[in-house]
């Protein structure tokens with residue numbers, strides 16, 4: 387139990403209501419499974435990008451110690467909701483006796499591979515750390531985040547990141563401005579089932595940041611001769627300090643760097659996801675966007691995405707998919723929703739933890 391910062395006195399607390407706290411979705415630009423731990427968890431390599439699609443949370447502090455989620459989330463009972471679990475975990479870690487009412491405006495599809503539940507949990511940790519005056523630093527919040535789920539720490543970290551381990555060893559990366567078309571297939575893929583599949587390949591060769599597109603910084607030496615330098619990244623988040631992505635080279639994954647190793651498992655077991663990908667791929671070819679673009683799955687699915695260099699390209703693709711859905715019943719059956727969102731430079735709450 388971390389008791390390094392005593393809970394703030396009641397009169398030192400901020401106002402009891404905190405509204406409009408964002409919880410953005412993430413996209414896994416690639417997802418490599420490079421091994422498996424003895425406890426069954428998989429060793430991954432991925433780049434997380436935050437995007438403009440977000441849930442919104444509202445908080446009202448309670449003096450009676452009760453922690454409640456006061457809005458329903460279809461398919462997610464309050465007792466297992468990551469918002470409530472995050473509040474309980476912060477209280478356990480700090481000894482704080484306050485409670486809270488949590489409202490969630492859900493926009494990120496639950497269980498869609500976009501980390502919606504994980505992001506809600508991280509925003510609860512960041513918000514309650516203020517509202518309850520518990521004053522934990524980012525590294526402590528990240529430690530509390532990990533047992534809640536492998537995807538939770540990156541949302542506390544607050545910067546787009548290259549992640550290793552089970553997703554907790556994070557290094558900030560600076561990503562080129564991009565837009566995303568997010569396609570939600572008519573399927574729910576349980577993360578655990580995708581990872582447990584016997585046919586999943588777990589031995590993808592590890593990549594280095596210096597393999598990323600655009601990751602080699604070219605510097606001119608005093609003599610005017612061009613020298614190629616390995617990319618320099620900040621310290622690992624697990625060492626404590628969050629790194630500043632500013633000053634890092636900018637990566638562009640537009641095109642098809644890497645892959646998502648969970649795709650073959652999900653596409654073969656969930657035909658609606660495979661069909662949604664086919665519809666999106668054909669629409670992509672017709673919409674005349676960047677010919678290097680591909681349709682890829684985020685996380686353990688089911689959501690698919692296409693990275694686009696401009697909003698206009700993304701909107702053209704969205705319109706093309708929508709037209710196919712109007713013309714074809716099977717496309718309409720396979721795809722539940724399509725949205726366009728912008729890639730973010732960082733988490734909107736990245737300055738909420740020290």
Ligand SMILES: C[C@](O)(CO)[C@H](O)COP(=O)(O)OP(=O)(O)OC[C@H]1O[C@@H](n2ccc(N)nc2=O)[C@H](O)[C@@H]1O
Pocket residue numbers: 414417426427428429430432499501504534535536537538551552553577578581582685686
């Ligand atoms: C697929 C990703 O979304 C990629 O970012 C994450 O790795 C999943 O993160 P998450 O949803 O927060 O996952 P958790 O709630 O921690 O784990 C759900 C289940 O997925 C499996 N799991 C998850 C993460 C991981 N690195 N290896 C795993 O094998 C485990 O069976 C676990 O019981």
Ligand SMILES: Nc1ncnc2c1ncn2[C@@H]1O[C@H](COP(=O)(O)OP(=O)(O)OP(=O)(O)O)[C@@H](O)[C@H]1O
Pocket residue numbers: 459461462466467468469495496497498499500501502503504505506507537577684685686687688
């Ligand atoms: N606040 C919440 N919002 C959404 N899902 C939640 C929440 N709390 C708990 N859950 C549960 O967690 C599961 C995973 O939720 P989440 O939306 O984070 O999945 P995901 O996007 O597939 O995650 P990942 O990218 O980590 O695979 C859901 O299927 C749901 O049962």
